[in-house]
Amino acid sequence: MKFSRLLAVLALAAGLSGTGASGAGAAERVRVGILKFGTVAWEMDVVRANKLDAANGVAVETVDLASPDAARIAFQAGEVDTIVSDVLWAARLRAEGKPVVYVPFSAAEGSVMVASGAPIRSVGDLKAKKIGVAGGPLDKGWLLLQAYAKKTAGLDLAREAEPVYGAPPLLQQKLESGELDAALIYWNFAARLEAKGFRELVSVEGAARGLGAEGQVALIGYVFRQDFADAHPDLVKGFVAASRAAKALLAGQDAEWTRIRPIMRADDDATFAALKRRFVEGVPSRPIAEEARDAAGLYAQIAAIGGERLVGPAKTLPDGTYWQGK
Incomplete structure (x- = not known):
């Protein structure tokens, strides 16, 4: 699996809980809002422990947040640069004149x-x-x-x-x-x-x-503000590459799973194995164009049921929702 050269990632003001990459020096930083025991925390731990950020000119800093609602509030307030949320929320923000871009994180769903x-x-x-x-x-x-x-x-x-x-x-x-x-x-x-x-x-x-999807669709993903992505294209590109590299390690190295097991809260081997398998099965692997096409088809069907309470004014997936970086 090829990964683009990284150049990016995470920072946070004093007073917010975070862990930065050591020795990143002049590397740009991006603040990632995470839930302490969530699967994004697993991935960010792999990034830092394996120095995937520092090795690619990136500095990752995580910010612990209490809940998905708290994460959305922190993101919109500019306290973090990216969080993982669902594509429906990203589309709604974009339709409401708060442009964001969406990067698939996982196709593992309920x-x-x-x-x-x-x-x-x-x-x-x-x-x-x-x-x-x-x-x-x-x-x-x-x-x-x-x-x-x-x-x-x-x-x-x-x-x-x-x-x-x-x-x-x-x-x-x-x-x-x-x-x-x-x-x-x-x-x-x-x-x-x-x-x-x-x-x-x-x-x-x-x-x-x-309902018509031709393959896996990652309905949750990293969300960045459009102006942030436009101002720091190499940073976002680097962060995405670091994320993908972490997933590749988890897909291929049992040792990494053993190392992060304490933060997975897997009390027995059966639970550990099930969590590991489902995470790996959800790793996105499709081209963005295919993801976006299937997501648009599903979005229209969800919007028809959820209505404006769910998607706001956007009855179809807004153009530009998916980040088009390589």
Whole structure:
């Protein structure tokens, strides 16, 4: 896998929690907002530990943030230069006159999980069932699942099932206790359930392919302000290359996984293996043009269900949403 020459990355003002690359000297820095135990933290740890930033003229500095909402606030306030968010949010900002560019981070998405012995064998079997939904009624995975159920089973999940919205840890607990029939839950929680013997009914990726996507679509990615990307093109290019190099290491070296295991919160080998496998399976590998084409098709279907509350004024994916650097 070839990676462009790096020239970029992260800085942060005093008072915010961060870790810089040692010996980066005159290298530009970019501040990356992360959740302490999130998968972006895994990747940034690999970048720093292997000096992928310093080796490529880049200085990475991470800023710990408490939640996805806090990350979005910090990004919009200019306290960090980039965060990982979803392509819907990036598109909405762009449509509202706050231009940003989006770089795919991961195609690992959520899954509908059920107990191994549950009689639920297809999306159609979710009729009249109590379904836990992480992320709320406008979560992209939930909207894609609704569109998929409508297309393949003629089922209106929002009306003909009983969605229960909640935080992923709570939904995992309720599914394990039998209080839920199924749960649409983020991929890392799905991996933990898989390790406990639960079964995947359908993944968000599977739903996306059922709706016309020709391959994996990374629905979460790094978001940069357009003016920042325009002013620092080599920085963004370098950061993206460092990110890709870290993913390549994780895809090919078991030793790296062993090293970062403490921050993965994988208490047993089955959970560790499931988290590792699902992360690697989600590493983006498609050309940006193909990603953008499939994302545009999915966006239109999600927007039709979520409406203006979800996507704002943009009924189609705005031109220029995807970063076109090499």
